[in-house]
Each structure stands twice: as structure tokens, then as C-alpha cells.
């Protein structure tokens with residue numbers, strides 16, 4: 001039976017806080033045969049694109065295209081999730097072939113229900129990271145407050161959670177190397193324990 005995963009990183013943060021930026025850097029540091037970025041939004045975007053005749057690859061980029069459809073995607077996915085809280089999580093693990101990789105990097109945690117699901121199914125191997133950034137930094141990266149998006153549950157549901165394993169300010173690059181060093185050490189410890 002597969003022992004995968006041995007560690008799961010759950011990243012969250014407001015829009016343009018730098019989740020993709022940091023999780024990409026983390027994966028570049030790790031052996032790509034050992035780690036996989038899992039985007040919970042992946043199957044949402046794929047299915048939404050199929051159902052609405054849209055370009056799936058465009059929805060994945062930090063583009064105006066993604067922003068244009070964000071509201072509709074949120075409403076559609078909320079309805080699915082209400083029926084089954086684990087629906088998109090299981091679909092994402094499947095889509096990114098999680099069972100092949102010991103290290104999972106979930107880059108877009110947005111809801112308390114997602115945060116509750118992982119320890120229920122993968123106890124003791126979860127490490128949560130909250131990325132923060134000042135509004136000024138986020139604006140510089142292209143963020144503008146959008147009603148219906150920035151005040152929606154998908155953006156605010158984790159705002160009052162405080163018990164993250166680690167919280168990092170990504171307003172500038174000062175804390176990133178230290179974070180990546182620490183996470184890489186955690187991964188190596190876990191992988192060494194397997195041998």
C-alpha cells in the first residue's frame with residue numbers, strides 16, 4: 001500500500017499575497033519526483049471551463065481572463081461544495097496524481113471546511129502556512145478590491161484563524177528564504193524517516 005503522502009503543506013492567504021509565488025519556489029527546491037503542487041481550484045477551473053466552453057489553460061494564469069470568470073466560478077463551486085465538502089479536494093488529489101508523491105503542497109486553501117477535511121483524512125502529517133502581505137504590496141501585484149470576491153466566503157473564511165503552524169509576511173522577500181529552509185528541512189526529515 002502506498003505510504004503517500006508523508007507530509008502535506010496547506011498554504012493560504014489573501015489574493016495576491018504570494019501563494020503561487022512561494023509554493024512554486026518551494027517546489028523548485030524539492031525533488032520534483034517527490035513533491036507535487038495540488039491546486040484545489042484545478043478541478044473547479046477544469047470543470048467550469050468544460051461546462052462553459054472556456055479556455056482552461058487561461059483560467060490557470062494570473063490573467064484578466066481568470067478575474068473575469070472568478071465570480072461565476074465561486075458561485076458554481078459553492079453549490080457543489082454544499083452537497084459534498086470533500087468533492088473538490090478529492091478531485092484535486094486525483095487530478096494532480098497525489099498518490100504518486102510523498103510531499104503535497106496545497107497552494108490555495110480558502111475555507112474552514114477544507115482546513116477541517118485534511119486532518120480528518122490525513123492526521124498528524126499536516127503543516128499549515130498562512131501567507132500575509134500588506135494591502136500596498138498586494139496592490140502593487142495587481143490586486144484591487146472587488147466586491148463579491150474580496151468580501152466573499154472564499155476570500156474571508158480563514159481570516160480569523162490564528163493557529164497556523166507558521167505565518168509569514170510576504171510584503172517583501174525578507175522572510176521567504178527562512179520559511180523555505182524550514183519547510184525543506186521538514187521534508188528531508190520525513191523522507192529520511194522512510195529509509
Ligand SMILES: Nc1ncnc2c1ncn2[C@@H]1O[C@H](COP(=O)(O)OP(=O)(O)OP(=O)(O)O)[C@@H](O)[C@H]1O
Nearest residue numbers: 014015016017018019020021022062141170172173
Ligand atoms: N515576494 C515577492 N516578490 C516579488 N514578487 C512577488 C512576491 N510575491 C508575489 N509576487 C508576485 O505577485 C503576483 C501575485 O502573486 P501570486 O500569484 O503568487 O499570488 P496569489 O496569492 O497566488 O494570488 P491569487 O490568490 O490571486 O491566485 C505574481 O506576479 C508574483 O510573481
